[in-house]
Amino acid sequence: MMFRIASVTLAAVMLVMPLSISAQSKDPLSFNRLMADPETRNAPPLKDGIHDPDNPATDRLQSPREAFSALPDANAGNYVDWVEALQDGLINPRYDLQDPDMSPTVMDLDIVREVKGSMPDVVFPHKEHTEWLDCANCHPAIFIPQRGANPLSMAAILMGEQCGACHGRVAFPVTQCRSCHSRSKTPADEAATQKEAQ
Amino acid sequence: MSESVIRSSALLSSARHHRLVPALLAALLASGCASTTDARQDQSATAAPVTETAAVTPDAEPASQSSATRSKGGPVGSSSLRSSPLESASLGASLLAILEETNDPVIPPEKAGNGAAHLAFIARLIEESSAAQQVSDSSNPAAHLRRNEARAYYRSAVAASEAGDAERADELGKKATKMMFMAVRLAEADEVIEVKHERDYRRRLESVNALLDAHERVGAEDELGTSFSQTREVIRQQVARAETLHQQDQLDQARERLDAAYVALKLSIQAAREGQTRIRSLDFATKEEEYQHELTRNDTHQKLVGLFMQDSDTSEGMKRMIDNFLGKARELRQQAENQADDGNHEAAVDSLNESTGQLVRALRTVGIFIPG
Numbered sequence: 001m002m003f004r005i006a007s008v009t010l011a012a013v014m015l016v017m018p019l020s021i022s023a024q025s026k027d028p029l030s031f032n033r034l035m036a037d038p039e040t041r042n043a044p045p046l047k048d049g050i051h052d053p054d055n056p057a058t059d060r061l062q063s064p065r066e067a068f069s070a071l072p073d074a075n076a077g078n079y080v081d082w083v084e085a086l087q088d089g090l091i092n093p094r095y096d097l098q099d100p101d102m103s104p105t106v107m108d109l110d111i112v113r114e115v116k117g118s119m120p121d122v123v124f125p126h127k128e129h130t131e132w133l134d135c136a137n138c139h140p141a142i143f144i145p146q147r148g149a150n151p152l153s154m155a156a157i158l159m160g161e162q163c164g165a166c167h168g169r170v171a172f173p174v175t176q177c178r179s180c181h182s183r184s185k186t187p188a189d190e191a192a193t194q195k196e197a198q
Numbered sequence: 199m200s201e202s203v204i205r206s207s208a209l210l211s212s213a214r215h216h217r218l219v220p221a222l223l224a225a226l227l228a229s230g231c232a233s234t235t236d237a238r239q240d241q242s243a244t245a246a247p248v249t250e251t252a253a254v255t256p257d258a259e260p261a262s263q264s265s266a267t268r269s270k271g272g273p274v275g276s277s278s279l280r281s282s283p284l285e286s287a288s289l290g291a292s293l294l295a296i297l298e299e300t301n302d303p304v305i306p307p308e309k310a311g312n313g314a315a316h317l318a319f320i321a322r323l324i325e326e327s328s329a330a331q332q333v334s335d336s337s338n339p340a341a342h343l344r345r346n347e348a349r350a351y352y353r354s355a356v357a358a359s360e361a362g363d364a365e366r367a368d369e370l371g372k373k374a375t376k377m378m379f380m381a382v383r384l385a386e387a388d389e390v391i392e393v394k395h396e397r398d399y400r401r402r403l404e405s406v407n408a409l410l411d412a413h414e415r416v417g418a419e420d421e422l423g424t425s426f427s428q429t430r431e432v433i434r435q436q437v438a439r440a441e442t443l444h445q446q447d448q449l450d451q452a453r454e455r456l457d458a459a460y461v462a463l464k465l466s467i468q469a470a471r472e473g474q475t476r477i478r479s480l481d482f483a484t485k486e487e488e489y490q491h492e493l494t495r496n497d498t499h500q501k502l503v504g505l506f507m508q509d510s511d512t513s514e515g516m517k518r519m520i521d522n523f524l525g526k527a528r529e530l531r532q533q534a535e536n537q538a539d540d541g542n543h544e545a546a547v548d549s550l551n552e553s554t555g556q557l558v559r560a561l562r563t564v565g566i567f568i569p570g
Contacts, residue, residue, distance in 0.1 A: 109473075112475060146411070
């Protein structure tokens with residue numbers, strides 16, 4: 001009897017203890033450094049460390065949280081999925097400075113870049129980029145439009161070159177690995193890649 | 199009155215601002231422009247911004263004071279301005295008086311009252327900023343006129359501030375700022391604009407040439423036939439005509455033609471490649487080439503560790519673990535470099551792979567998930 005009571009008590013303690021620990025600990029996502037505290041995201045102009053809090057006009061600016069509230073969420077940057085927002089028609093940016101009726105020339109062409117190691121291969125989608133950009137924005141100043149002419153390096157990208165010319169500045173940051181490394185390596189892919197190389 | 203009329207009729211390429219007044223006045227009178235609210239309200243909608251905003255309105259006209267206070271940034275104007283409203287018949291004399299009075303530079307307000315900091319900023323904008331310098335250097339009398347209007351608004355703002363009307367002072371301060379920015383836009387020298395247009399043309403030409411080369415490769419890779427190549431030849435001719443126009447200093451027409459060629463080129467490439475997926479595989483001609491690639495990859499992972507280690511929340515225990523992985527990575531990298539120096543690039547590649555593997559473990563310890 002005593003043994004049963006002790007067992008039940010011990011079981012109860014073991015059950016409650018992890019719950020209490022998790023309740024006491026910080027946000028379970030705190031281990032992942034890429035997940036910033038939601039409270040710090042898109043801070044209002046008076047607290048964002050960018051605008052002058054002593055300027056009387058600063059508090060007249062609309063808060064990003066309010067402005068972005070109706071837009072799709074993302075996990076990094078300013079936490080808005082701007083591509084989805086555009087595709088859903090939630091925003092309608094003007095494409096040309098002179099001609100309000102001009103629309104982009106969208107090209108649906110995917111470039112798959114094989115990578116070494118365990119990371120999935122990179123897929124560069126022209127479609128999502130040409131919805132925002134013109135060919136001349138990247139070609140040839142950033143990327144030469146020629147196979148084999150653009151050896152890519154994550155180090156260079158992190159330093160603001162190549163893809164880093166935009167990503168991390170005006171587009172989602174390179175901490176979103178899966179956004180680009182999105183094509184898993186499969187035996188079929190590897191076979192197809194070898195055939196392409198031949 | 200349009201900007202071009204002011205610029206061409208005044209013919210004042212090098213006059214200082216006080217010498218602009220008689221010629222500017224003549225130009226304004228000749229073109230029938232008025233700088234009173236009444237006169238401007240009669241202007242058509244096609245009038246340039248110069249005429250659309252009131253430089254001096256009965257409400258905004260500077261309060262009267264003796265001329266001795268003019269240079270201190272205080273209110274200026276004569277009692278006659280307030281007592282007799284500006285009428286078209288006395289436009290010339292009134293405008294001349296205003297221009298003469300507002301020619302003097304403004305200074306920040308002497309009293310540190312409410313809004314004084316903002317007014318001081320406006321004073322600096324009008325007199326000391328790079329924009330002010332640009333206006334001073336400009337040969338466009340309209341730019342100088344706008345700056346004088348800004349000065350007049352500023353003096354009125356200071357008077358309102360000293361009278362305790364903060365809201366009015368703020369409103370007039372904003373008008374002063376707006377006038378100054380209009381002055382800056384008018385002050386942009388033709389040389390600056392032309393240099394920009396030329397640079398833009400060169401960049402567009404570079405893009406067109408790069409895409410023409412890509413068009414040729416696409417045609418060859420996909421075996422698209424003669425019509426595709428004929429399209430390219432037509433575009434090349436367009437580009438050649440654009441270059442001819444450019445050499446004849448007809449930049450606008452050249453750019454127009456070049457843009458048309460550019461659009462045609464984009465559409466042609468889009469049609470050829472739409473819906474495709476192109477795979478760029480990692481092929482190395484030699485082990486040495488692969489070794490160079492692995493070196494870059496190793497560098498990248500090292501930089502990533504450094505980047506994510508900047509977080510001060512990393513505990514001491516975690517730092518020791520990471521240092522352990524980094525130490526092993528360094529040793530393996532050194533081993534790889536030694537092997538490469540001995541010509542054994544195959545072994546060097548393997549060593550570098552292991553080194554990068556240690557860096558991946560360090561990154562996972564930092565909290566960055568890398569699959570594997």
